Amino acid sequence: MRIYLSRPHMSGHEELRVAEAFASNFVAPLGPQLDAFEAKITEYLGADVHCIGLCSGSAALHLALRIAGVGRGDEVWISSMTFAGGIFPVNYLGAKPRFFDLSAESWTIDTEILGDELAKAAKNNRLPKAIVPTDLYGQSVAIDTLEALAAQYDVRLILDSAESLGATYTDGRKAGSGGDAAILSFNGNKIITTSGGGMLVTRHKAWADEARFLATQARDPAPHYEHSTLGYNYRLSNICAAIGLGQMEVLDDRVARRREIFARYKLALEAPGISFMPEPEDHHSTRWLTALTIDPNETGSTREDIRLMLLEHQIESRPLWKPMHIQPLYAGSDYHGSGVDEQIFDHGLCLPSGSDMSNEQQDEVIERIKQLLASRK
Template sequence: MRIWLSRPHMGEKEQEYVSEAFADNFIAPAGPQLEGFERAMEEYLGESVHCLGVASGSAALHLALHMCDPNPGDEVWVSSMTFAGGVFPILYAGATPVFFDLDEASWTVDPELLADALGKASQAAKLPKAIVPADLYGQSCDIDALEAIAARYEVPLVIDSAESAGASCRARKAGTGGEMAILSFNGNKIITTGGGGMLVSRNAARIEKARFLSTQAREPAPHYEHKEYGFNYRLSNVSAAIGLGQLAVLDKRVAARRRIFKRYARLLGDLPGIAFMPEPQWSYSTHWLTTLTIDPAQSGGVTRENLRRALAEHEIESRPLWKPMHLQPLFQGTRYVGRGFDERLFRDGLCLPSGSDLTDVEQDEVIGIVRAFFRA
């Protein structure tokens, strides 16, 4: 049987909440399950945040950037190592991305690089319209450091926490930082609504504006009245019903994935050239995906790619780390600020099966194949 990288893992309540939505005929985008999911997420995150359920994490980011009001030629600074859905909304909003490298200690955007670049941009009177640092593989970026830097230059900070629901930075939950933050509930995320996302802010006015925009910017009138354009981005009530059940088991899913990561690290960490994603003292990572690097200079000829292919031959799904956006053909020639650490991660990095329903027997199979490949 195929071992998947990260498949949906349902709990005990999702079907009950979906049945309630069907029984009450709340199939449209609005309904009590959607309101309940938003309120439950607000309670989970704390910090008096406000939440808006939307169709995807990309939709949440597009709404956030749209409210930053970029004009053609304006820049948005963003982590280069991220999923394309965390960058495309910059283009939707009419802005130009500038890509930033990672901090080797956390594998999230390097605050020192950002601070240095902001100082130079301030002197040139060309500050970005927004900064979008991305959490990576379940690890939050350094929220406190980034907020302080953004505040110094009065640049809106929109944190892309699509990959890190359930993680925290010091005592703060991922998804609570910046002027706004986004979460994703895509099918392979640590909790899922099948497809969906959430925009989060401590600024209630931001969320109310986004709510208006996400429902086609319809003015309060008995007919359809529009003074500005909006988007069809609201999360469906049925999807939110799944989210309600998933949120109830989020901390259990985090504990399971952390256990899976620790077991991989313990049973594979002695292999030559292997290193796992670090977890700084200030971070509590979900380890949404267990990620490692293989140094070909130490591994005796084992590379990320030939190991990935060996696993695939045994019906085990693994995946390279994100290809940095500045290396993508679409963004050829776009400005990049960094030392190429993210490029090395892409060259040498691999994600192992990490689903919270991964059994010890399945994990032992993965571990056994990896160890055998290193011995071959």
């Protein structure tokens, strides 16, 4: 049987919620299940925020950037190691990305480099319109430092929390509740899923109102279809929201299981040449995917050796995100850092981490990796 990297894991509550939507005939984009899902996320985050259910995390980022005033020629400073959907919306608006390296201690955006560059940019009157740091693989960013920098330089802070619902910041707040806005993803491979979907979370009511307006084709109040600005068909389906309601029943359980999977991998495999993604003190990562690095000089095996071996045995693994500044699409883009993200990409691998993976399946992954490593010594 194939072992997947991270597949959807249903709880049993979803069918009831979907049945309620069908029974009420709310199968159109909006409805009570969507309202309830937004309210449930708001309650879970435990903060004074507004939640807008959307068709994807990328749609959420697109709206957040537009509402933040990002436009043609503006700069957006962003983590280089991220998924493409976490950067493309910058280009949709005609803005220019400036990429930043990771901290080796957290694998999230290096706030020292960011702070230095903000100081230089302020002197030269070229501050960015927005900063978009990524909560990588479920690890939340250094929120206090980032919010302080954003306030100091009067720059909008939009958090890419697509991979970290269920994590906490160092001050105890839930990931996804900070900054001017945050984006969440409910894609099929995330901690919880709506099959496809996302959410914009913001503490600004005006931002939330504008996001709802823009996401429903920017239809002005009128008995006919009246439009005075460009809008999008970005709202989350009521049926998909019903799935999300069922998934929220088990979010904390899913996070706990993924953390358990990470801990089992780390205990079994950590050795000279094999290092796991760090978790800074007072952080609580979702461990969405178990990420590690393999040093071929010490282990005799590369990341690709292990990935291809696992694939031969129907076990899915994946390299880490390739940093955007070395992607062909962004060749020549501005980048600040020493290449920590490049090194992590060169040697990094994500192991199967789905919350429905059995201990027996995980043991198979572990044993096959151990056998390969032993054969190379």
